[in-house]
Amino acid sequence: MTVAKDDPARTPTRKRADALPPQPISAEVLVEKYAKGDEHRADDVRRRVARALAAAEPAEHRAAWEAKFLAAQQHGFVPAGRIASAAGTELSATLINCFVQPVGDSITAPDEDHPGIYTALAQAAETMRRGGGVGYDFSRIRPQGAAVHATASSASGPV
Numbered sequence: 553m554t555v556a557k558d559d560p561a562r563t564p565t566r567k568r569a570d571a572l573p574p575q576p577i578s579a580e581v582l583v584e585k586y587a588k589g590d591e592h593r594a595d596d597v598r599r600r601v602a603r604a605l606a607a608a609e610p611a612e613h614r615a616a617w618e619a620k621f622l623a624a625q626q627h628g629f630v631p632a633g634r635i636a637s638a639a640g641t642e643l644s645a646t647l648i649n650c651f652v653q654p655v656g657d658s659i660t661a662p663d664e665d666h667p668g669i670y671t672a673l674a675q676a677a678e679t680m681r682r683g684g685g686v687g688y689d690f691s692r693i694r695p696q697g698a699a700v701h702a703t704a705s706s707a708s709g710p711v
Contacts, residue, residue: 586636597636598625604640634683645683653679654689655710666692 578594586597602621606614625631631639638645655672656663667675676686694700696709 585633588641595626598622600640601625601631601636605635607640638683646679648684650685650687651676651679652689653686655693657693663692 582594582597583592588597588600591597591600599622602618602625605621606618609617630636632647632649634645634649635647637643638647653672653676654666656666656668658668660668660670662668662671666672672688676688679686690710693710694707696707698707700707
């Protein structure tokens with residue numbers, strides 16, 4: 553038996569994201585975290601984000617991409633929080649939620665292109681200032697008990 557492409561049995565039912573029942577907490581979160589300037593509704597934020605994402609495309613294709621990005625959001629796609637908060641604004645913020653900060657086995661000097669501990673701390677602070685979250689990669693730091701020749705002692709380990 554052959555099933556036609558447009559057979560309703562094979563096509564999932566799709567509802568618009570804004571068809572969900574409104575909840576008071578949703579409006580509060582929208583205003584506190586995502587709405588900027590004159591934005592008051594989720595669709596205002598979606599339009600700003602769609603326009604900002606489409607701006608990366610060639611000028612002659614932007615309107616089409618903006619419509620596609622908006623439709624995706626209206627049908628359930630939820631961009632990362634930093635994107636919803638900062639895309640299309642004048643904020644000096646990152647659009648990426650999470651970063652991995654490398655940490656070298658040195659207090660200040662680079663360790664084979666990995667920043668020393670204090671430099672890594674300063675870099676992480678700047679990432680957090682701009683709204684990003686930070687996880688640390690301590691894999692280059694000597695394990696507990698390893699010899700530290702510069703101080704004739706043993707390492708305490710990364711944690």
